[in-house]
Amino acid sequence: TDQPPDAQNLIKLIIFKTIMSKSLTSSPNQRMTRYQILTLISMASVNFSSMICYSILGPFFPSEALKKGASQTVVGLIFGCYALCNLVGSLVLGKYIVQIGAKFMLVSGLFVSSVCTILFGLLDRVPEGAPFISLCFIIRSVDAVGFSAAMTSTFAVSAKVFPNNIATVLGSLEIFTGLGLILGPPIGGWLYQSFGYEVPFLALGCFLFLMVPFNIYVLPTADPTKDSFFRLFTHLKIVLICFAIFTLSSGLGFLDATLSIYALDKFKLTSGYVGLLLLGLSLPYCLSSPLLGIISDRFPSIRPWLMVIGGLSTATGFFFLGPMPILQIERQLWLLVLMLTVIGFSLSMTIIPTFPEILNCAYEYGFEDGLSTLGLVSGLFGAVWSIGMFCGPTLGGFITQQLSFEWAASVQGGLAFLAVCMHIYACYYTDSSEGERGSNTVLVWCS
Template sequence: MATVMTGYRDVDEASNYPGSSYARALSVRSPSLHEPLEETPPPKGYSRKEMFVLVVCSCSSMFMHMGLSTIPLVLPIEITRKGVPYEFCGAIFSVFAISIVILEPFQAKILPWIGTRNSFVYSALLGGVCYVSFAMIDFANTVPGFATPAIIIRFVEGFYYAVLITASNVIVCLTFPDRASFAFGVLEGFVGAGFTLGPALGGVLFKFCGFVAPFLLIGACLLVTAGLGYCALEQITGLNLAARKKEKKRLIRDTAFIGCSLLTMAAGIVWGTFETALEPYLATYEKGPLVEGLVFAIAYLAYGAMAPLWGFIFRKVEMDYRWILVGPLVVALCWMVLGPIPPLSFIGKRLWLDTVCLFVLNTAIAYIFVFSFDTMLKRAIFCGMEGDVATYALVVAGFFSSIYIGEAIGPIIGGYLTANKSFQAVATVAVFIQFAAFALGAIIMLIAWNKIIRRLRRKLHQKFPRWVSPPEDPSVARESGETSPLHSSIADEEEEYMNIFQPPTPSRKTGAIRYLPPKSYGSIC
């Protein structure tokens, strides 16, 4: 039996609709703040269907990122062999991220309209076709014949990726609403597994079978995943679901949400830079594609191993969201040694040291990504939004939009500096970006802007009473429900947080968040 928390949505397991794999996403009790909590034993394990859903979504994450990590390893080599100007490499990588940035903001509307299963299946099919088509460009022998189809395919590939990654994350959030950060960490672990297997397997296939083989394999895997998704997933739609404008406005203005988006974008720039700058740098060691693929694999193994661990930690330990600021500092320090930047040039180039730096750097990026997603999801609920398919789609769309805005910028920086400067210049720019992201994030997250704005409005109202309205009393605003706790002072925020959060108990290892009475959590077709 699940924990019953009257007036709160159960953050452990609760099922008002037995037999549905998304039942816990539909569990809400009628509000009451004064009734006692019923203590019951915690739930045991996961059902077979839930595990199957997690396996299918994990496979999709792994296969799509095998493709993403294989391309940065083999495409620069193929472009150089065919005599294509290296600036086209940056364009091929950037157009993929640009298409994601174009489509991702609309996912909050597209996914509830098309439905979770249809979005998953159709996007996986499109991805398989894209990779098979990308393998065929090897037969082009002219610059326009190679570059033009590559750019078009990568642009379309961005559409498939945006829908599939959003659908996978929304599905696991609906399946494990009480363990959303942990489930996201598991998916990100398979993202890391894909990044690890992609260069290792892709490097071997490229060396012995040529350019075509790795992409045919990945395309076939995605086509198989589409079939598994059709058989394993339930169709959930939410045409009648939409967050109220007031809640959306609160979320968009929330300093924690803005800060996490900024730091996520900065981490995305790092990955985008790697796509065009890392392989040429490793090639200077003259160790061949097998060793380069191994270095890529070790680096991304850190992300794959640490993402689930960070998700588990963030589920068990309540951490202030401001601790995310540690992430860009670690990334900047790794770049300083990886270059190394000119002031540290006495360190010299050492392959083992570069490998260690890449491992630590990707551990820090896993920390940023998982912590950001966990914080952004909690903030959405904290702003009064409901835990339904529309809310999850909105948060996932915002999260991945931030990443791929960075990934659209990164390849341009890496491609230009690699072609015209050196890897030291790439590292110097990357360090500057990370320190700038840390500074802006600290300004956004650590300053009580709402207090400052209230004081400023009070002074302006005294001088210009006709032109500036007086600031609203925060205590009166809270009683009327017209303010967000996320824009109050830290003390006000903690007071409001305790009104909606129940701490863990011996039989309930996680707390519970109160929800507003929902309209609907979506329909299962």
């Protein structure tokens, strides 16, 4: 029922997803099999349908919630609770994806999310105040579990079916994620302006429901594993990458909860134009993800520096988004659009390398090569993303209410800059015992 974004969830929500290519039984240039083609179509439909439903809230829901008696902080919590439940769902479902079954998890997640999207469209009939706010929390929490099920399965299944040059495949799949994020806000804003609150959710919820039978295809299986998320977190490199993921999702979650209200208030835009404004964020991400996926596959050694450059760009985007009050720069609509574009592009530059880096670390540290590990890494990625999507709108909404949007955006920029500093430290100051692998926490970031 919302975006990531982001992503994601973004990404976002969202998201947003690549894997270090590993040579298994086939050549990277081998033609795709029928099974791989069907899987690719399935994953693309999941990304698109989930993201278009996830992103429709941005242009109109925050202002609609304010009319129903919710404060800016509560609006942030409504967005944040989605991410919190997504966090729990990603951890649990990522751990037990083999036992549950990837196919069942994916289809069930789509079904739950579609029903919740439709129910969310009926909330305008609920009395304002506590009843409305309570049902917002309940429906979005259940929706988050369904979303985490679908997206965790997408990560793991795509990685299993495309073991060679998977960054290119998943980078290409981000076209459909981006299309969902691009089309969601303007379609949602237009439907809201033309037909009212209910129609955007009912129409897109039914569309998501139609994706359920389309995605009933055979998916890979694997044996259970004894590995755990806690073992992943014993390695400092993985922790640093996860912090970078956190800063990205936090920033996107913050924009979800606050940007539309800021644009409506400061620039007097309509909900339809706010939806178009969000294109500045999602369109660059959509266009750049496939190219960056190819670059990540062909030149894996530059992944850390893609993250550093992307992080610096993200920090710059948030510092000038408001802009930061101490800069004494007058707010301008063109500057807001430009900085959203910078953030959208830097998002793909930063997030594309993170998934393969975590997976590569897992293999280096002795995790088994199979769907079980892919499920763990997918769940970890989704969980960390969800933590950011919870903290971003919650704390960002609070700071916006107490201070201003400009200061809240500056805080998000500061987090991104901190992640960059940690990356640079990891690049230049590696542990003296970098030859040891497995159970130690040595940093071999730039080897």
